[in-house]
Amino acid sequence: xxxxxxxxxxxxxxxxxxxxxxxxxxxxxxxxxxxxxxxxxxxxxxxxxxxxxxxxxxxxxxxxxxxxxxxxxxxxxxxxxxxxxxxxxxxxxxxxxxxxxxxxxxxxxxxxxxxxxxxxxxxxxxxxxxxxxxxxxxxxxxxxxxxxxxxxxxxxxxxxxxxxxxxxxxxxxxxxxxxxxxxxxxxxxxxxxxxxxxxxxxxxxxxxxxxxxxxxxxxxxxxxxxxxxxxxxxxxxxxxxxxxxxxxxxxxxxxxxxxxxxxxxxxxxxxxxxxxxxxxxxxxxxxxxxxxxxxxxxxxxxxxxxxxxxxxxxxxxxxxxxxxxxxxxxxxxxxxxxxxxxxxxxxxxxxxxxxxxxxxx
Amino acid sequence: xxxxxxxxxxxxxxxxxxxxxxxxxxxxxxxxxxxxxxxxxxxxxxxxxxxxxxxxxxxxxxxxxxxxxxxxxxxxxxxxxxxxxxxxxxxxxxxxxxxxxxxxxxxxxxxxxxxxxxxxxxxxxxxxxxxxxxxxxxxxxxxxxxxxxxxxxxxxxxxxxxxxxxxxxxxxxxxxxxxxxxxxxxxxxxxxxxxxxxxxxxxxxxxxxxxxxxxxxxxxxxxxxxxxxxxxxxxxxxxxxxxxxxxxxxxxxxxxxxxxxxxxxxxxxxxxxxxxxxxxxxxxxxxxxxxxxxxxxxxxxxxxxxxxxxxxxxxxxxx
Numbered sequence: 001x002x003x004x005x006x007x008x009x010x011x012x013x014x015x016x017x018x019x020x021x022x023x024x025x026x027x028x029x030x031x032x033x034x035x036x037x038x039x040x041x042x043x044x045x046x047x048x049x050x051x052x053x054x055x056x057x058x059x060x061x062x063x064x065x066x067x068x069x070x071x072x073x074x075x076x077x078x079x080x081x082x083x084x085x086x087x088x089x090x091x092x093x094x095x096x097x098x099x100x101x102x103x104x105x106x107x108x109x110x111x112x113x114x115x116x117x118x119x120x121x122x123x124x125x126x127x128x129x130x131x132x133x134x135x136x137x138x139x140x141x142x143x144x145x146x147x148x149x150x151x152x153x154x155x156x157x158x159x160x161x162x163x164x165x166x167x168x169x170x171x172x173x174x175x176x177x178x179x180x181x182x183x184x185x186x187x188x189x190x191x192x193x194x195x196x197x198x199x200x201x202x203x204x205x206x207x208x209x210x211x212x213x214x215x216x217x218x219x220x221x222x223x224x225x226x227x228x229x230x231x232x233x234x235x236x237x238x239x240x241x242x243x244x245x246x247x248x249x250x251x252x253x254x255x256x257x258x259x260x261x262x263x264x265x266x267x268x269x270x271x272x273x274x275x276x277x278x279x280x281x282x283x284x285x286x287x288x289x290x291x292x293x294x295x296x297x298x299x300x301x302x303x304x305x306x307x308x309x310x311x312x313x314x315x316x317x318x319x320x321x322x323x324x325x326x327x328x329x330x331x332x333x334x335x336x337x338x339x340x341x342x343x344x345x346x347x348x349x350x351x352x353x354x355x356x357x358x359x360x361x
Numbered sequence: 362x363x364x365x366x367x368x369x370x371x372x373x374x375x376x377x378x379x380x381x382x383x384x385x386x387x388x389x390x391x392x393x394x395x396x397x398x399x400x401x402x403x404x405x406x407x408x409x410x411x412x413x414x415x416x417x418x419x420x421x422x423x424x425x426x427x428x429x430x431x432x433x434x435x436x437x438x439x440x441x442x443x444x445x446x447x448x449x450x451x452x453x454x455x456x457x458x459x460x461x462x463x464x465x466x467x468x469x470x471x472x473x474x475x476x477x478x479x480x481x482x483x484x485x486x487x488x489x490x491x492x493x494x495x496x497x498x499x500x501x502x503x504x505x506x507x508x509x510x511x512x513x514x515x516x517x518x519x520x521x522x523x524x525x526x527x528x529x530x531x532x533x534x535x536x537x538x539x540x541x542x543x544x545x546x547x548x549x550x551x552x553x554x555x556x557x558x559x560x561x562x563x564x565x566x567x568x569x570x571x572x573x574x575x576x577x578x579x580x581x582x583x584x585x586x587x588x589x590x591x592x593x594x595x596x597x598x599x600x601x602x603x604x605x606x607x608x609x610x611x612x613x614x615x616x617x618x619x620x621x622x623x624x625x626x627x628x629x630x631x632x633x634x635x636x637x638x639x640x641x642x643x644x645x646x647x648x649x650x651x652x653x654x655x656x657x658x659x660x661x662x663x664x665x666x667x668x669x670x671x672x673x674x675x676x677x678x679x680x
Contacts, residue, residue: 037635047533107531107551126510181654202654346637354639
């Protein structure tokens with residue numbers, strides 16, 4: 001080993017970097033100014049990574065599917081029954097990875113149940129833990145009944161299909177609604193500049209969840225090669241309306257955030273947002289146009305090509321939803337490193353005049 | 362399992378304690394940092410200095426609970442030797458709203474604009490070396506405590522914000538919630554750490570290690586009410602002597618943000634010490650987010666219900 005002599009960088013040679021887990025890289029040589037202390041961020045990097053981005057996406061799919069399935073079952077009559085069953089199957093399957101992702105994200109995964117040792121609804125994360133747990137129960141039992149009715153559970157199908165879930169299915173609706181929106185509130189309840197500046201982030205997640213649920217159902221039905229105009233009559237307008245609302249609320253969020261929101265639309269994060277926007281627009285082209293963009297195969301029959309177009313459209317819409325959540329989560333780190341944005345987020349305001357001292361007097 | 366969750370009897374409440382950190386008395390000796398590390402058995406931070414300063418700890422973190430900031434305000438002439446301003450980068454558009462930057466040749470105006478006109482000129486050319494021992498602010502209504510989903514963060518009997526290490530599961534929410542960037546999650550044990558205000562010492566009637574070690578009484582410990590009175594007297598005293606820039610950071614609530622039980626006497630704008638000028642209370646935007654989220658959800662639910670019902674009653678054809 002060459003490491004016997006201390007290197008120039010003391011931290012490396014002392015071997016303490018692992019112990020201290022210092023949140024900083026080597027600072028730049030900029031002298032401090034009044035508004036900047038050696039380019040060192042005064043906020044801490046969020047600990048959330050890919051697990052949380054995926055979780056936000058999947059919980060949206062799960063809760064969106066659950067809500068659409070419940071409505072289809074209640075109000076759609078017999079023709080919607082199959083859609084309702086598929087929706088509840090998808091809701092539970094999308095829910096399953098969620099607790100695993102959340103537990104993996106913890107610094108001490110073996111203590112995950114400490115989330116539920118208190119009921120503290122003032123903390124969005126605690127509230128979310130209870131909502132997620134409740135939703136899991138309702139989605140689970142409704143899944144068993146729906147999949148049983150669909151004949152997917154082998155010999156257990158028939159007894160399970162008789163589960164009396166009508167009331168339970170409805171009781172799960174508030175939990176599903178909570179699932180759609182608490183993620184946005186969770187991000188808003190922080191000090192990270194791109195998240196805490198506007199009242200619109202929760203609405204972004206809510207509309208995104210409805211859209212993702214509809215897209216996921218369209219994908220699953222296309223994969224199963226099942227189509228029904230009554231189903232499209234529910235899924236198409238809901239998907240389109242939700243996506244429009246999602247983009248509207250995202251725009252309002254960016255506008256309201258002002259300078260503090262800049263890390264969200266600059267450089268590669270801006271490209272990612274653009275990508276999500278482009279995918280959303282492309283998904284709206286419709287199966288007819290999309291299938292023409294796909295690689296042509298002479299052997300394909302017309303219905304087969306329409307189906308390919310449907311799958312492509314649904315995948316684009318889901319990809320856009322995923323990319324937006326990925327960007328929102330990961331831009332948190334960019335935001336705290338943008339020191340000017342951090343200061344912009346804590347500029348004296350009427351609500352929070354601060355203790356500005358000499359500069360503010 | 363049940364006995365595990367059974368809560369112990371809470372100790373009787375004591376008068377709220379805190380720190381008054383008077384930066385005009387700080388000499389940058391870092392005795393507080395060392396005393397804190399020794400008493401709390403925290404690992405060292407290495408020797409990567411922040412630029413040319415004596416700051417090797419950079420900021421507060423899970424393993425650094427006292428951090429001495431070294432703010433060096435030199436007249437521009439002293440800096441012409443080698444410093445490049447291009448590296449400063451990001452603060453550009455904020456810095457332009459008044460203060461000096463380090464462009465070569467021009468005298469540094471960063472100090473003078475803050476004082477009254479009579480102080481500018483000669484006084485503006487004087488180099489200032491501002492030192493500040495930063496610490497967890499122990500907010501009266503702490504965002505980390507409000508965010509914590511496990512109840513690991515609580516107020517102890519001295520109304521200090523305390524992280525119960527046997528409860529913390531490392532979710533990281535407090536890390537993002539703190540507007541001062543005090544907490545961080547330590548990789549080695551996956552839990553959030555910060556200043557305990559030497560809870561163990563206080564329970565035995567001892568002064569916290571940093572305040573005990575401070576040789577100039579820059580760090581003063583005691584009941585918060587008493588500290589605030591003392592601090593206000595000190596500001597008056599300094600201003601009477603001509604130090605008009607002295608003010609208190611966090612001695613009282615500022616709008617939605619609560620008072621800080623560990624507060625500071627500063628002589629420069631908060632940003633210079635890497636403090637937010639006006640921290641927002643993270644919880645403040647929650648209500649509106651829940652409201653607009655719920656309204657959006659109900660609207661989409663109604664629209665979906667209408668669409669589902671229409672498909673049922675309208676003309677239907679299978680494709």
